[in-house]
Amino acid sequence: MSTVHDESANSSCSHHQGNHESAHASCGHHQCNHDRPLQQVKNIIAVASGKGGVGKSTFAVNLAIALAKTGLKVGLIDADLYGPSIPTMFGLINAKPEVAGKNLVPLEKWGVKLMSIGFLIEIDTAVIWRGPMVSSAIKQFISEVEWDELDYLIFDLPPGTGDIQITIAQTIPLTGAIIVTTPQDVAIADVSKAVSMFRKVHVPILGLVENMSYYELPDGTKDYIFGHHGGEIFARTQGLAFLGSIPIDRAVRESGDNGTPYMLSHPDSATSRAINQAAMEVVRRISITTAAAEEKQS
Numbered sequence: 021m022s023t024v025h026d027e028s029a030n031s032s033c034s035h036h037q038g039n040h041e042s043a044h045a046s047c048g049h050h051q052c053n054h055d056r057p058l059q060q061v062k063n064i065i066a067v068a069s070g071k072g073g074v075g076k077s078t079f080a081v082n083l084a085i086a087l088a089k090t091g092l093k094v095g096l097i098d099a100d101l102y103g104p105s106i107p108t109m110f111g112l113i114n115a116k117p118e119v120a121g122k123n124l125v126p127l128e129k130w131g132v133k134l135m136s137i138g139f140l141i142e143i144d145t146a147v148i149w150r151g152p153m154v155s156s157a158i159k160q161f162i163s164e165v166e167w168d169e170l171d172y173l174i175f176d177l178p179p180g181t182g183d184i185q186i187t188i189a190q191t192i193p194l195t196g197a198i199i200v201t202t203p204q205d206v207a208i209a210d211v212s213k214a215v216s217m218f219r220k221v222h223v224p225i226l227g228l229v230e231n232m233s234y235y236e237l238p239d240g241t242k243d244y245i246f247g248h249h250g251g252e253i254f255a256r257t258q259g260l261a262f263l264g265s266i267p268i269d270r271a272v273r274e275s276g277d278n279g280t281p282y283m284l285s286h287p288d289s290a291t292s293r294a295i296n297q298a299a300m301e302v303v304r305r306i307s308i309t310t311a312a313a314e315e316k317q318s
Protein backbone atom coordinates (compact mmCIF):
# COMPACT_ATOMS: atom_id res chain seq x y z
CA MET A 21 0.00 0.00 0.00
CA SER A 22 1.27 3.42 -0.87
CA THR A 23 1.13 5.83 2.01
CA VAL A 24 1.82 9.52 2.27
CA HIS A 25 4.94 8.75 4.18
CA ASP A 26 6.25 6.75 1.29
CA GLU A 27 9.07 8.84 -0.17
CA SER A 28 7.95 8.44 -3.78
CA ALA A 29 4.40 9.41 -2.96
CA ASN A 30 5.64 12.59 -1.41
CA SER A 31 8.09 13.63 -4.03
CA SER A 32 5.62 16.01 -5.63
CA CYS A 33 5.11 18.01 -2.49
CA SER A 34 8.34 17.27 -0.63
CA HIS A 35 6.54 17.41 2.70
CA HIS A 36 8.93 14.89 4.12
CA GLN A 37 11.59 17.54 3.92
CA GLY A 38 9.68 20.02 6.02
CA ASN A 39 10.56 19.94 9.66
CA HIS A 40 8.26 22.57 11.03
CA GLU A 41 4.75 22.59 12.42
CA SER A 42 3.10 23.36 9.11
CA ALA A 43 5.16 20.89 7.14
CA HIS A 44 2.13 19.07 5.75
CA ALA A 45 -0.06 22.09 5.55
CA SER A 46 2.41 24.04 3.48
CA CYS A 47 2.32 21.41 0.77
CA GLY A 48 -1.43 20.86 1.24
CA HIS A 49 -0.63 17.19 1.09
CA HIS A 50 -4.12 16.12 2.02
CA GLN A 51 -5.12 17.64 -1.27
CA CYS A 52 -2.23 16.28 -3.31
CA ASN A 53 -3.24 13.54 -5.63
CA HIS A 54 -1.54 10.83 -3.62
CA ASP A 55 -2.94 7.38 -3.53
CA ARG A 56 -3.74 7.67 0.10
CA PRO A 57 -6.22 6.08 2.47
CA LEU A 58 -9.22 8.07 3.66
CA GLN A 59 -9.39 10.27 0.55
CA GLN A 60 -12.96 11.20 1.43
CA VAL A 61 -11.87 12.72 4.75
CA LYS A 62 -10.79 16.35 4.59
CA ASN A 63 -8.87 16.65 7.86
CA ILE A 64 -7.45 13.99 10.14
CA ILE A 65 -6.42 14.93 13.64
CA ALA A 66 -4.68 12.82 16.28
CA VAL A 67 -5.21 13.66 19.95
CA ALA A 68 -2.10 12.52 21.79
CA SER A 69 -0.15 12.83 25.01
CA GLY A 70 2.84 11.35 26.73
CA LYS A 71 0.91 10.06 29.73
CA GLY A 72 -2.34 8.27 30.38
CA GLY A 73 -5.09 9.82 32.43
CA VAL A 74 -4.41 13.40 31.36
CA GLY A 75 -7.71 13.78 29.52
CA LYS A 76 -7.01 12.84 25.87
CA SER A 77 -10.21 10.87 25.47
CA THR A 78 -12.20 13.51 27.33
CA PHE A 79 -10.82 16.20 25.04
CA ALA A 80 -11.20 14.09 21.88
CA VAL A 81 -14.87 13.37 22.69
CA ASN A 82 -15.70 16.99 23.47
CA LEU A 83 -13.74 18.25 20.46
CA ALA A 84 -15.78 15.90 18.26
CA ILE A 85 -19.01 17.20 19.79
CA ALA A 86 -17.91 20.85 19.49
CA LEU A 87 -17.17 20.35 15.77
CA ALA A 88 -20.34 18.36 15.11
CA LYS A 89 -22.43 21.07 16.80
CA THR A 90 -21.31 23.54 14.14
CA GLY A 91 -22.69 21.25 11.43
CA LEU A 92 -19.40 19.69 10.39
CA LYS A 93 -19.26 15.99 9.52
CA VAL A 94 -17.17 14.35 12.22
CA GLY A 95 -15.79 10.89 12.91
CA LEU A 96 -13.94 9.64 15.98
CA ILE A 97 -11.70 6.58 16.11
CA ASP A 98 -10.82 5.17 19.50
CA ALA A 99 -7.27 4.06 18.81
CA ASP A 100 -6.61 3.07 22.41
CA LEU A 101 -6.80 -0.66 21.79
CA TYR A 102 -5.66 -1.48 25.31
CA GLY A 103 -8.03 0.87 27.11
CA PRO A 104 -10.90 2.02 24.90
CA SER A 105 -12.91 4.86 26.46
CA ILE A 106 -15.21 5.96 23.66
CA PRO A 107 -17.98 3.38 24.26
CA THR A 108 -18.31 4.54 27.89
CA MET A 109 -17.95 8.24 27.14
CA PHE A 110 -20.62 8.07 24.41
CA GLY A 111 -22.99 5.86 26.42
CA LEU A 112 -22.63 3.00 23.92
CA ILE A 113 -21.25 0.21 26.08
CA ASN A 114 -23.17 -2.67 24.53
CA ALA A 115 -23.54 -1.26 21.06
CA LYS A 116 -22.29 -3.25 18.09
CA PRO A 117 -21.62 -1.89 14.63
CA GLU A 118 -23.47 -3.35 11.67
CA VAL A 119 -21.63 -5.16 8.94
CA ALA A 120 -22.11 -4.13 5.32
CA GLY A 121 -20.44 -6.54 2.94
CA LYS A 122 -16.92 -6.86 4.27
CA ASN A 123 -16.98 -3.50 5.99
CA LEU A 124 -18.17 -2.23 9.34
CA VAL A 125 -20.61 0.64 9.54
CA PRO A 126 -19.52 3.13 12.20
CA LEU A 127 -21.96 3.78 15.02
CA GLU A 128 -23.36 7.29 15.11
CA LYS A 129 -24.45 9.39 18.06
CA TRP A 130 -24.92 13.15 18.45
CA GLY A 131 -23.75 13.64 14.90
CA VAL A 132 -20.42 11.86 15.43
CA LYS A 133 -19.50 8.64 13.63
CA LEU A 134 -17.65 6.29 15.95
CA MET A 135 -15.44 3.25 15.87
CA SER A 136 -13.77 1.57 18.83
CA ILE A 137 -12.31 -1.83 19.60
CA GLY A 138 -14.71 -1.65 22.55
CA PHE A 139 -17.62 -2.16 20.11
CA LEU A 140 -16.07 -5.36 18.84
CA ILE A 141 -14.91 -7.15 21.98
CA GLU A 142 -16.30 -7.46 25.49
CA ILE A 143 -15.28 -4.36 27.39
CA ASP A 144 -13.71 -6.24 30.30
CA THR A 145 -11.78 -8.69 28.12
CA ALA A 146 -8.04 -8.33 28.44
CA VAL A 147 -6.68 -8.28 24.94
CA ILE A 148 -3.10 -9.22 24.39
CA TRP A 149 -2.09 -7.33 21.33
CA ARG A 150 1.21 -7.96 19.72
CA GLY A 151 2.82 -5.34 17.49
CA PRO A 152 1.60 -6.61 14.09
CA MET A 153 -1.93 -7.20 15.44
CA VAL A 154 -2.05 -3.64 16.68
CA SER A 155 -1.04 -2.33 13.27
CA SER A 156 -3.55 -4.48 11.44
CA ALA A 157 -6.40 -3.55 13.81
CA ILE A 158 -5.67 0.12 13.24
CA LYS A 159 -5.46 -0.41 9.48
CA GLN A 160 -8.85 -2.14 9.56
CA PHE A 161 -10.35 0.84 11.38
CA ILE A 162 -9.22 2.93 8.46
CA SER A 163 -9.83 0.79 5.41
CA GLU A 164 -12.62 -1.58 6.47
CA VAL A 165 -14.96 0.93 8.05
CA GLU A 166 -17.40 2.90 5.92
CA TRP A 167 -16.42 6.42 6.89
CA ASP A 168 -17.99 8.20 3.91
CA GLU A 169 -17.28 11.89 3.60
CA LEU A 170 -16.06 13.64 6.71
CA ASP A 171 -14.77 17.12 7.45
CA TYR A 172 -12.83 15.90 10.48
CA LEU A 173 -11.76 12.47 11.59
CA ILE A 174 -10.28 12.46 15.08
CA PHE A 175 -8.03 9.71 16.43
CA ASP A 176 -8.06 9.31 20.20
CA LEU A 177 -4.61 7.82 20.73
CA PRO A 178 -3.33 5.73 23.62
CA PRO A 179 -0.67 7.34 25.80
CA GLY A 180 2.96 7.29 24.82
CA THR A 181 4.87 6.74 21.63
CA GLY A 182 4.42 3.02 20.95
CA ASP A 183 3.31 0.85 18.02
CA ILE A 184 -0.15 2.36 17.67
CA GLN A 185 1.03 5.95 17.47
CA ILE A 186 3.80 5.10 15.03
CA THR A 187 1.46 3.03 12.82
CA ILE A 188 -1.00 5.91 12.70
CA ALA A 189 1.63 8.55 12.08
CA GLN A 190 3.10 6.51 9.23
CA THR A 191 -0.07 5.09 7.64
CA ILE A 192 -2.42 8.01 7.82
CA PRO A 193 -2.01 11.43 6.29
CA LEU A 194 -2.53 13.27 9.52
CA THR A 195 -3.39 16.93 9.11
CA GLY A 196 -1.90 17.39 12.54
CA ALA A 197 -1.75 16.35 16.16
CA ILE A 198 -3.14 17.98 19.27
CA ILE A 199 -1.15 17.38 22.42
CA VAL A 200 -2.97 17.14 25.74
CA THR A 201 -1.11 17.43 29.02
CA THR A 202 -1.65 18.28 32.65
CA PRO A 203 0.57 21.02 34.10
CA GLN A 204 2.82 18.94 36.32
CA ASP A 205 6.46 18.16 35.56
CA VAL A 206 6.05 14.39 35.17
CA ALA A 207 3.40 14.81 32.50
CA ILE A 208 5.47 17.46 30.75
CA ALA A 209 8.54 15.23 30.73
CA ASP A 210 6.53 12.56 28.90
CA VAL A 211 4.76 14.92 26.58
CA SER A 212 8.03 16.17 25.17
CA LYS A 213 8.66 12.60 23.92
CA ALA A 214 5.34 12.68 22.08
CA VAL A 215 6.22 16.05 20.58
CA SER A 216 9.55 14.74 19.31
CA MET A 217 7.88 11.64 17.87
CA PHE A 218 5.47 13.72 15.78
CA ARG A 219 8.29 15.98 14.69
CA LYS A 220 10.38 13.00 13.68
CA VAL A 221 7.61 11.68 11.42
CA HIS A 222 6.82 15.21 10.15
CA VAL A 223 3.31 15.44 11.54
CA PRO A 224 2.50 19.07 12.27
CA ILE A 225 1.50 19.82 15.84
CA LEU A 226 -1.63 21.95 15.80
CA GLY A 227 -1.24 22.97 19.41
CA LEU A 228 -1.27 21.97 23.04
CA VAL A 229 -4.19 21.80 25.45
CA GLU A 230 -3.51 22.03 29.17
CA ASN A 231 -6.11 19.95 31.01
CA MET A 232 -6.81 19.89 34.75
CA SER A 233 -5.15 23.30 34.91
CA TYR A 234 -6.71 24.36 38.18
CA TYR A 235 -9.66 23.83 40.48
CA GLU A 236 -11.92 26.75 41.12
CA LEU A 237 -12.78 27.08 44.81
CA PRO A 238 -16.23 28.27 45.90
CA ASP A 239 -14.86 31.76 46.57
CA GLY A 240 -13.63 31.97 42.97
CA THR A 241 -9.92 31.58 43.69
CA LYS A 242 -8.00 29.05 41.64
CA ASP A 243 -6.13 26.17 43.20
CA TYR A 244 -3.37 25.03 40.83
CA ILE A 245 -3.38 21.46 42.06
CA PHE A 246 -1.02 20.06 39.42
CA GLY A 247 1.25 23.10 39.19
CA HIS A 248 1.02 26.50 37.65
CA HIS A 249 0.82 26.91 33.86
CA GLY A 250 3.24 24.03 33.15
CA GLY A 251 1.55 23.23 29.84
CA GLU A 252 1.45 26.81 28.69
CA ILE A 253 5.14 27.32 29.49
CA PHE A 254 6.05 24.07 27.75
CA ALA A 255 4.08 25.12 24.65
CA ARG A 256 5.90 28.44 24.57
CA THR A 257 9.35 26.94 24.95
CA GLN A 258 8.60 24.37 22.22
CA GLY A 259 7.13 26.95 19.85
CA LEU A 260 3.72 25.26 19.93
CA ALA A 261 0.38 27.05 19.78
CA PHE A 262 -1.32 27.05 23.16
CA LEU A 263 -4.94 26.07 22.64
CA GLY A 264 -6.14 26.79 26.16
CA SER A 265 -6.59 25.61 29.73
CA ILE A 266 -9.39 23.35 30.90
CA PRO A 267 -10.04 23.37 34.65
CA ILE A 268 -10.62 20.33 36.85
CA ASP A 269 -14.35 20.05 37.05
CA ARG A 270 -16.28 17.27 38.73
CA ALA A 271 -18.96 17.52 36.04
CA VAL A 272 -16.38 16.75 33.33
CA ARG A 273 -15.53 13.47 35.03
CA GLU A 274 -19.19 12.65 35.67
CA SER A 275 -20.15 13.33 32.07
CA GLY A 276 -17.39 11.00 30.88
CA ASP A 277 -18.51 8.24 33.20
CA ASN A 278 -22.21 8.54 32.53
CA GLY A 279 -21.89 8.69 28.78
CA THR A 280 -23.13 12.17 27.91
CA PRO A 281 -20.26 14.35 26.72
CA TYR A 282 -19.71 17.40 28.87
CA MET A 283 -20.21 19.79 25.93
CA LEU A 284 -23.77 18.48 25.68
CA SER A 285 -24.62 18.27 29.38
CA HIS A 286 -23.10 21.69 30.25
CA PRO A 287 -23.12 23.62 26.99
CA ASP A 288 -22.92 27.09 28.54
CA SER A 289 -20.34 26.64 31.30
CA ALA A 290 -16.95 28.36 31.35
CA THR A 291 -15.30 24.95 30.92
CA SER A 292 -17.36 24.25 27.79
CA ARG A 293 -16.41 27.65 26.44
CA ALA A 294 -12.72 26.82 27.01
CA ILE A 295 -13.11 23.50 25.17
CA ASN A 296 -15.04 25.19 22.37
CA GLN A 297 -12.42 27.88 22.04
CA ALA A 298 -9.69 25.25 21.73
CA ALA A 299 -11.77 23.42 19.07
CA MET A 300 -12.36 26.59 17.07
CA GLU A 301 -8.67 27.48 17.27
CA VAL A 302 -7.85 24.06 15.79
CA VAL A 303 -10.29 24.72 12.93
CA ARG A 304 -8.85 28.19 12.41
CA ARG A 305 -5.28 26.96 12.31
CA ILE A 306 -6.16 24.19 9.87
CA SER A 307 -8.08 26.52 7.57
CA ILE A 308 -5.29 29.10 7.48
CA THR A 309 -2.66 26.55 6.59
CA THR A 310 -4.97 24.89 4.02
CA ALA A 311 -5.72 28.25 2.38
CA ALA A 312 -2.01 29.07 2.25
CA ALA A 313 -1.36 25.68 0.65
CA GLU A 314 -4.10 26.22 -1.94
CA GLU A 315 -2.71 29.63 -2.80
CA LYS A 316 0.71 28.11 -3.27
CA GLN A 317 -0.71 25.47 -5.60
CA SER A 318 -2.66 27.88 -7.81
Ligand SMILES: Nc1ncnc2c1ncn2[C@@H]1O[C@H](COP(=O)(O)OP(=O)(O)O)[C@@H](O)[C@H]1O
Nearest residue numbers: 072073074075076077078267268269272273276
Ligand atom coordinates in the same frame (compact mmCIF):
# COMPACT_ATOMS: atom_id res chain seq x y z
N1 LIG B 1 -10.91 18.60 33.23
C1 LIG B 1 -11.25 17.51 33.92
N2 LIG B 1 -11.88 17.62 35.12
C2 LIG B 1 -12.24 16.50 35.82
N3 LIG B 1 -12.01 15.26 35.41
C3 LIG B 1 -11.38 15.09 34.23
C4 LIG B 1 -10.99 16.20 33.41
N4 LIG B 1 -10.41 15.71 32.29
C5 LIG B 1 -10.44 14.36 32.39
N5 LIG B 1 -11.03 13.99 33.55
C6 LIG B 1 -11.24 12.62 34.05
O1 LIG B 1 -9.96 12.04 34.23
C7 LIG B 1 -9.97 10.66 33.84
C8 LIG B 1 -8.94 10.42 32.74
O2 LIG B 1 -9.34 11.12 31.58
P1 LIG B 1 -9.23 10.47 30.12
O3 LIG B 1 -9.84 11.43 29.18
O4 LIG B 1 -9.74 9.07 30.13
O5 LIG B 1 -7.64 10.48 29.97
P2 LIG B 1 -6.69 9.75 28.89
O6 LIG B 1 -7.50 9.49 27.67
O7 LIG B 1 -5.59 10.74 28.67
O8 LIG B 1 -6.17 8.51 29.55
C9 LIG B 1 -11.41 10.37 33.39
O9 LIG B 1 -12.09 9.81 34.47
C10 LIG B 1 -11.97 11.74 33.05
O10 LIG B 1 -13.36 11.80 33.23
Ligand SMILES: [Mg+2]
Nearest residue numbers: 076077100105
Ligand atom coordinates in the same frame (compact mmCIF):
# COMPACT_ATOMS: atom_id res chain seq x y z
MG1 LIG C 1 -7.88 7.69 26.65
